[in-house]
Amino acid sequence: MASVPLGAPNKSMNVPRAKLQCDRESILEAFYFGPSESYLFGAFHPRQGASRDEAIVLCNPFGQEYLRSHKSIRRLAINLASLGYPVLRFDYRGTGDSAGDITGVSADQWVTDIGHAIQELQDMAAVPRVALIGLRLGALLAAKATLENDQVSRLVMWDPVVDGSAYVEGIRSAIVDAQPLGSRSRIIASDGTLHFNGFCMPPLFQESISSWHLEDLAPRVGVPIAQIMSHESETFARLKRFLSSQPGFYSELAPAPHDWNYVDHVGGILWPKPVIDAIEQYFGRTTSS
Amino acid sequence: MRERVVTVGDHLPLVGIFCEPDADRVSDSKTAVILLNSGVIHRVGSCRLSVSLGRALAEHAGIATFRFDFSGIGDSDARRGTLTANQAAIEEVQEVMDYLGKWKKIDRFILYGLCSGAFAAYRTAIADERVLGTVQLDGYCYTTWKSHMMHYSPRLLSPTRWLTWLLRKLGLRKVKKGVEVSGIEEQFFEVPDFASYPPKEDVQQGLKTLNDRGLDMLYVFLGNEHYKYHKQFEDCFDDVSFKDNLTVIHRPNATHILSEPEDRRRVIEAITDWVNEKLPAY
Numbered sequence: 221m222a223s224v225p226l227g228a229p230n231k232s233m234n235v236p237r238a239k240l241q242c243d244r245e246s247i248l249e250a251f252y253f254g255p256s257e258s259y260l261f262g263a264f265h266p267r268q269g270a271s272r273d274e275a276i277v278l279c280n281p282f283g284q285e286y287l288r289s290h291k292s293i294r295r296l297a298i299n300l301a302s303l304g305y306p307v308l309r310f311d312y313r314g315t316g317d318s319a320g321d322i323t324g325v326s327a328d329q330w331v332t333d334i335g336h337a338i339q340e341l342q343d344m345a346a347v348p349r350v351a352l353i354g355l356r357l358g359a360l361l362a363a364k365a366t367l368e369n370d371q372v373s374r375l376v377m378w379d380p381v382v383d384g385s386a387y388v389e390g391i392r393s394a395i396v397d398a399q400p401l402g403s404r405s406r407i408i409a410s411d412g413t414l415h416f417n418g419f420c421m422p423p424l425f426q427e428s429i430s431s432w433h434l435e436d437l438a439p440r441v442g443v444p445i446a447q448i449m450s451h452e453s454e455t456f457a458r459l460k461r462f463l464s465s466q467p468g469f470y471s472e473l474a475p476a477p478h479d480w481n482y483v484d485h486v487g488g489i490l491w492p493k494p495v496i497d498a499i500e501q502y503f504g505r506t507t508s509s
Numbered sequence: 510m511r512e513r514v515v516t517v518g519d520h521l522p523l524v525g526i527f528c529e530p531d532a533d534r535v536s537d538s539k540t541a542v543i544l545l546n547s548g549v550i551h552r553v554g555s556c557r558l559s560v561s562l563g564r565a566l567a568e569h570a571g572i573a574t575f576r577f578d579f580s581g582i583g584d585s586d587a588r589r590g591t592l593t594a595n596q597a598a599i600e601e602v603q604e605v606m607d608y609l610g611k612w613k614k615i616d617r618f619i620l621y622g623l624c625s626g627a628f629a630a631y632r633t634a635i636a637d638e639r640v641l642g643t644v645q646l647d648g649y650c651y652t653t654w655k656s657h658m659m660h661y662s663p664r665l666l667s668p669t670r671w672l673t674w675l676l677r678k679l680g681l682r683k684v685k686k687g688v689e690v691s692g693i694e695e696q697f698f699e700v701p702d703f704a705s706y707p708p709k710e711d712v713q714q715g716l717k718t719l720n721d722r723g724l725d726m727l728y729v730f731l732g733n734e735h736y737k738y739h740k741q742f743e744d745c746f747d748d749v750s751f752k753d754n755l756t757v758i759h760r761p762n763a764t765h766i767l768s769e770p771e772d773r774r775r776v777i778e779a780i781t782d783w784v785n786e787k788l789p790a791y
Contacts, residue, residue: 250514250524250584261514261526263584290551290583291699316553317512317526317560405768418556418768476697485765486624487555488547488700 229298249344252499253310254336258329261317261456262337264344265297270304271289274507275347276374277337278309279365283419285480286315288489289355292496296353299500306345316357322420327384327428334365344369349373353499356480357381360429363437374444374468376502377434379480382455383430391416394481405406417483435462444468446502450476450495469505474498510567517577517608523601524584525552525577531686536571537788540617540641541609544576545601545626549699551583552576555766556622558773565777568769570686570784573615576594577605579629595705599636606639617641617791619725619784622648634724635715641791642725644780647765650728652735653744659737674762707747716749719721727756727783729776732765756783 243483247266254260278293280286286305296433297307312330314322354362359380366372391414400404407415412423438445438459445463449456453475463469476492511529516522530536545557546552553560554576563574579601581587581594592600602620609615619642620630627645634640652660664670676682719726731735739759743751758779763772 248524248584251518252514255720259512284556287550287553287557289554289603291549294584316557317514321561404771405764407770417772418766418773420770423753477694478697483766483768484700486700487550487766488698489549490697491699 258313259319265301265307272304274349275306275345279354279362281356284417303318308341376446382434398497446470529573530567541573541615542619545622547623547626577661600631644727646729729758
């Protein structure tokens with residue numbers, strides 16, 4: 221696929237942008253940014269009201285979870301912008317409206333994309349610090365990105381994928397379990413690509429996240445961490461115990477039980493509003509400093 | 510291929526992605542394919558189908574595509590007004606067509622949609638003669654005597670089905686619904702509203718109008734317990750004298766959201782081939 225000539229990374233102010241002044245509640249600037257060969261779709265929500273010197277990048281989950289959380293992620297962005305935080309949500313390369321497909325993509329490249337988003341948001345909002353909020357796999361990626369970007373001021377993990385290896389194995393075993401039922405949407409291709417509920421995860425991607433574990437990454441994160449959960453699980457409880465001694469750690473259960481991997485036949489989406497409210501309240505009453 | 514973010518309308522605009530072929534690959538600069546939302550999924554489409562299809566059409570059919578969010582879905586804010594969602598959808602597609610007409614001098618359109626997107630494509634085609642073709646995945650169709658037979662015969666001959674029926678009648682087996690199936694409470698789950706499925710007679714009349722106008726129609730029917738055989742659409746609307754303007758594809762093993770990679774690939778290929786075949790006539 222030919223790429224879009226959108227200019228060099230982080231020179232995005234030269235790129236034509238679509239600016240929407242919708243109403244008091246929602247102002248959105250949608251645009252492409254990043255390297256021309258792997259351009260990224262971005263949706264920027266400028267701060268409203270109070271002016272804070274911290275911005276927020278939202279990091280999506282993977283596959284069906286991304287589709288089914290789009291509305292929640294957008295609502296969270298609008299709510300945080302109304303608290304005075306400039307917010308950028310974006311699609312990783314090979315996902316959503318961003319360039320290409322996921323063939324040959326590694327999770328390290330998605331972490332690089334988070335870095336592009338951080339830089340882009342700093343350029344747009346003129347802020348020194350950027351918080352990361354990651355949902356599911358996005359939380360694991362955000363933890364990795366926190367270690368690689370000094371500008372990150374805090375890390376919020378929403379129903380985080382704690383162990384990359386277990387996550388891949390969970391998908392693999394769901395595929396294997398579906399085989400006796402004759403599933404054609406849950407299959408393992410001959411090259412090892414996992415096809416799961418309409419999205420694929422290539423071997424390179426599987427390998428890259430399989431060595432990542434929040435219990436390895438989080439202790440090296442030198443900024444406050446928050447863990448917001450929609451439901452209880454032993455994995456979450458263990459992570460909470462593990463991080464509880466870390467300075468600035470915050471944990472909250474905002475009950476909205478659901479299964480991120482449940483896929484119905486008409487494309488229903490998830491709307492875990494208690495979690496959105498909990499994250500908004502966390503940013504409303506705390507600052508990174 | 511080049512993509513750019515485009516917004517349509519000054520107040521509460523519609524957000525979309527315009528995807529155009531490279532200049533040396535343009536086969537028809539006056540025609541575009543508009544891809545409509547399916548249910549409550551944002552413009553990338555079920556399993557990212559709209560992105561893959563929009564790009565495939567630009568690259569392999571040399572035609573511009575525009576995928577966008579209806580108001581209240583994805584990145585487009587809800588618009589306040591008195592129109593029903595069905596009426597608003599028609600007006601918003603027309604607004605997009607007006608915009609592309611002014612901006613790119615495009616005045617012929619093919620509308621694509623899956624499920625509720627297909628319904629919107631059909632209704633807009635009736636309302637606006639700039640629409641020369643529709644691509645409808647699981648568009649309006651109804652049961653026939655043959656589909657009833659195919660649906661119920663195996664059930665009538667199945668002892669297990671009879672036993673299940675009896676247990677239900679006796680209240681010994683419950684039909685699982687909603688949260689019992691999904692494990693997700695209703696308040697945390699949003700599904701499309703299919704309450705407005707029109708009477709068959711209305712659709713038959715609409716199809717007659719479109720057929721008389723010579724609209725090109727590609728229907729793709731996916732795995733669906735009510736669409737049982739390839740010619741069901743033609744049997745269902747046998748009062749309409751379709752000619753070579755109708756193409757029907759049936760992929761009975763595919764799910765409604767096209768989660769199977771092979772079916773997704775085949776459907777994109779079939780739509781691209783169909784557009785390539787139809788474009789010279791426009």
